[in-house]
Amino acid sequence: MKVIVDQEKCCGAGTCVLLAPDVFDQRDEDGIVVLLDEAPPAELADVVREAASVCPGVAITVNE
Amino acid sequence: MSAPDGVLVVGASAAGLAAVEALRRKEYRGPITVLGAERHLPYDRPPLSKQVLAGTWPPDRARLRPPEVLSTLDAEFVLGDAAVGLDVPARTVRTASGREFTAEAVVVATGSRARTLPGQDGLAGVHVLRTLDDALALREDLLAGSRVVVVGDGVLGTEIAATARMMGLAVTIAGPQRAPLAYQFGALPAQLLAGLHTSNGVELRLGAGVTGLSSHEGRVTGVCLETGEVLPADVVVVAFGAAPAADWLAGSGVPRDNGIVCDSRCRAAEGIYAAGDVARWHHETLDVLLRLENRTNATEQGIAVAGAILGEDRPYTPVPYFWTDQFDVKIQVHGVLGADADVTVVDGDPAEHRFVATYRRDGVVTGVLGWNMAKQARLLRQEIGKSVLVGGKS
Numbered sequence: 001m002k003v004i005v006d007q008e009k010c011c012g013a014g015t016c017v018l019l020a021p022d023v024f025d026q027r028d029e030d031g032i033v034v035l036l037d038e039a040p041p042a043e044l045a046d047v048v049r050e051a052a053s054v055c056p057g058v059a060i061t062v063n064e
Numbered sequence: 065m066s067a068p069d070g071v072l073v074v075g076a077s078a079a080g081l082a083a084v085e086a087l088r089r090k091e092y093r094g095p096i097t098v099l100g101a102e103r104h105l106p107y108d109r110p111p112l113s114k115q116v117l118a119g120t121w122p123p124d125r126a127r128l129r130p131p132e133v134l135s136t137l138d139a140e141f142v143l144g145d146a147a148v149g150l151d152v153p154a155r156t157v158r159t160a161s162g163r164e165f166t167a168e169a170v171v172v173a174t175g176s177r178a179r180t181l182p183g184q185d186g187l188a189g190v191h192v193l194r195t196l197d198d199a200l201a202l203r204e205d206l207l208a209g210s211r212v213v214v215v216g217d218g219v220l221g222t223e224i225a226a227t228a229r230m231m232g233l234a235v236t237i238a239g240p241q242r243a244p245l246a247y248q249f250g251a252l253p254a255q256l257l258a259g260l261h262t263s264n265g266v267e268l269r270l271g272a273g274v275t276g277l278s279s280h281e282g283r284v285t286g287v288c289l290e291t292g293e294v295l296p297a298d299v300v301v302v303a304f305g306a307a308p309a310a311d312w313l314a315g316s317g318v319p320r321d322n323g324i325v326c327d328s329r330c331r332a333a334e335g336i337y338a339a340g341d342v343a344r345w346h347h348e349t350l351d352v353l354l355r356l357e358n359r360t361n362a363t364e365q366g367i368a369v370a371g372a373i374l375g376e377d378r379p380y381t382p383v384p385y386f387w388t389d390q391f392d393v394k395i396q397v398h399g400v401l402g403a404d405a406d407v408t409v410v411d412g413d414p415a416e417h418r419f420v421a422t423y424r425r426d427g428v429v430t431g432v433l434g435w436n437m438a439k440q441a442r443l444l445r446q447e448i449g450k451s452v453l454v455g456g457k458s
Contacts, residue, residue: 011110011387011389011394012387012394012396012438012439012442013360013385013387013396013438013442014438014439014442014445015360015385017442018442018445026438026439026442027439028439028440030394030436030438031394031396031434031437031438031439031441031442032438046089049089050089050367053082053085053086053089053363053367054082054360054363054364054367056110056359056360056363056385056387057110058108058128058129061133
């Protein structure tokens, strides 16, 4: 699994961080998404897919 | 409960797509059909009032998923054909073109439609903004126009006003509140929002009801206020709220009252579920019937409905969330605010245009607002529902 984030689309909700704090964080200054792990381990795959689906800015893409 | 033989999702936007994706993530293998009233592949609505209207994004950039990702869902998308009726016992949906679709589970995710002013239909220069086609038509008129009046002092109206102003138009916002979003935000953030708009050159004409439109030879010329004043305009945007798109269920027996009335599992009748703007469901934690018109709810409720269809027995009890971007300000709202809440700035400083405020009722935090402090606001989301003994700046 490879994760891609589009910082221009990020709205700063932080939904991804609530779901997968080992994979996503937010910048302190503006809340924009920071990708901590672009190739998360298999045990996080489901929750990362959910983060991509639930992202209100449609800023997360998962390539399987 | 076993998985249904088939799922029919009525509505091809955020809520409907989220339901489909969640069904597949939860390993549902049965047939899924998605009916969409619009001809477009599923797209995202928040960018319509910002990037799409401004022209900084081509419409394709607002797609919810690229076509190749949609195709991996193994769902049939039937687009450009609106649902016009539902037979509840048979779970059959009839469309405008006369086709019929039947499935064991039906998800109603038809969203909402913009409220309009009497006499606006057919009048050139008057717009609503709900769909991609609406946004493109409005953009065309803004590019040719010079003076726009936005009727509506809520989130959508203020976003459109900000975008139009940044496109160089003279912009006026008309609405009944003392300051934009005053009912939702309370005095402090609403006054800051008013200041943000006026400092960017937007004229606020608030506190007076709009009674109608003036026109000449089929084209709008202005917005009439209850004071008798007419605000001149060559373009008018009507953005004062939305109504659930549930009229097509009239006579079906599906309970409707400001939306499709659902139980705490987002179920309106046996095998019939609702998600997104159109759904008014029983929020067990808040113990109210709630209908939310925000982007996050569309997705989260779509996912909840997918779970309910597959037999998960969990109430849907989200913490509401929305955001708005206007000029250089990003506002985040978690939970429920309200003009009557006790508001405390807990981080940052409003004078520096960067702060977080908590909203309390009876000592319990009901909501958090972040003004250019998205991360810090999100970190306080967990306080919602908790009692706070000591207020004030920490």
